[in-house]
Amino acid sequence: MAERQDELEAAGAGLIWVLEGDQNVQPGTVDSCVRIMGELEATTGWCVGDGETEPRPGAFDDAPFSEKRGFDMIVAPATMEVLWTTSHGSTSGNENLSAGEVLDAVEQAVVNVQ
Numbered sequence: 001m002a003e004r005q006d007e008l009e010a011a012g013a014g015l016i017w018v019l020e021g022d023q024n025v026q027p028g029t030v031d032s033c034v035r036i037m038g039e040l041e042a043t044t045g046w047c048v049g050d051g052e053t054e055p056r057p058g059a060f061d062d063a064p065f066s067e068k069r070g071f072d073m074i075v076a077p078a079t080m081e082v083l084w085t086t087s088h089g090s091t092s093g094n095e096n097l098s099a100g101e102v103l104d105a106v107e108q109a110v111v112n113v114q
Helices: 002-010 030-039 099-113
Strands: 016-019 046-049 070-075 082-088
Touching: 002 099, 016 030, 030 046, 070 099, 082 099
Parallel strands: 016 046
Antiparallel strands: 070 082
16 A cells, blocks of 8 residues: 555545554564664554554454455544544465555545435
8 A cells, every 4th residue: 555645635534553462473563563664664654563553452353344365445534433444464365456446445434424
């Protein structure tokens, strides 16, 4: 997503990077999330370490749309309703959409919310 971050924001998305776990299989922290954002050359958005999620760590990892793997989601800011989700990571059971396909979903969600 980092390579399309400017286009995603221009389409109306606010980016939130959620790090579920780091390379050492430790729960994600804000610091490790920021470090990995840098490695991905992501320069915009908020960074969240799921190991530090309140009111309890692991809230994103335990969510039904996550299923213990990477995910993208679109949330309507006015209602906080989850409008769309997709999963990525492994090749088994994930959609693994490209950044362009996620951008298409953002553009469609913005049209539908307006």
